[in-house]
Amino acid sequence: MNNLVVFFALSLLVYVSHAIELDFCVGDTTLPRGPQGYACKDPANVTTDDFVFTGFRGERTTTNMFRYNVTLAFVNQFPALNGLGISMARLDFGVGGVIPVHSHRTSEIITVIRGSIIAGFIDASNTAYYRRLEVGDVMIFPQSMLHFQINVGTTPATAIVSLNGANPAVQFTMDSLFAGNLPANIAEQITLLSNEEVTRMRRSFDNA
Structure with missing residues (x-):
């Protein structure tokens, strides 16, 4: 038993030491992406701008057939996320707008910042969990679950989502x-x- 404890302790130390070997790894999107993400951009060429994403600014058009717009801040759009296991997106809904049933490789958490939406997911036993969310409300969609959002208010709606993967798909x-x-x-x-x-x-x- 003692040997087993020592083994796990050493394994944890090796993992931690590897995890903190680099402060960051801004993705070099000019190179092919592998299973673990992009290769690191040369730190000598990294600037503060690499760590700032301004793509959520401004208004969005919602003119497709479902009347929604999604602005991604995944690793391709925000290479500083490379290797960090996090990403974000902005969801905009026109009146009556719907983001149809979809899934990701990751879990997702949604925060409503404008309007009123119904959000929900369906689990593997076909049970639907859904709720009307108002400004400031937060809901979680577990990993890989089918989920959806619907604008049920009388004005446009906006939400911000965070996902626990740099490239959640x-x-x-x-x-x-x-x-x-x-x-x-x-x-x-x-x-x-x-x-x-x-x-x-x-x-x-x-x-x-």
């Missing part, structure tokens, strides 16, 4: 079914939708 369920290269006949079989409805959905995404 976004996969929209309907896009995967109707906007990609999945053959229509397979989409019909796996959704139980008619050929006419699948065709209509595919055309909707073609015109989005």
Whole structure:
């Protein structure tokens, strides 16, 4: 037992020493990204500007068919996040705007800063957890759960989300079914939708 305790203690020390070997690793996005992220930008070329993201400023248009706009601050847009296991996004909703069912590789936490939305997720047992959120309210979506947001107020709405991954990805369920290269006949079989409805959905995404 003592040997096991010593082994875990030494393993923890090795992990901690590796974790603090660098203060930061601003991603060099000119180089290919590997499974652990980007290679580090030469510290001699790093400036304060590398650690500042100004992309959330200003108003957003919400003119797509779902009346929403997402501004990402993932590692590709904000290379200072490289290796830190965090990222953010700004969500803007027009009146009646919806961010359809989607998922990430990570967990997500949402904070409403304008308007009123319904936010929720659906777990693996098909139980839906949803709530109307007002300004200042916060909700968590556990890792990989399907989740959604709907503007249910009478004015535009805005929320900020944080995710525990520098590149959490976004996969929209309907896009995967109707906007990609999945053959229509397979989409019909796996959704139980008619050929006419699948065709209509595919055309909707073609015109989005």
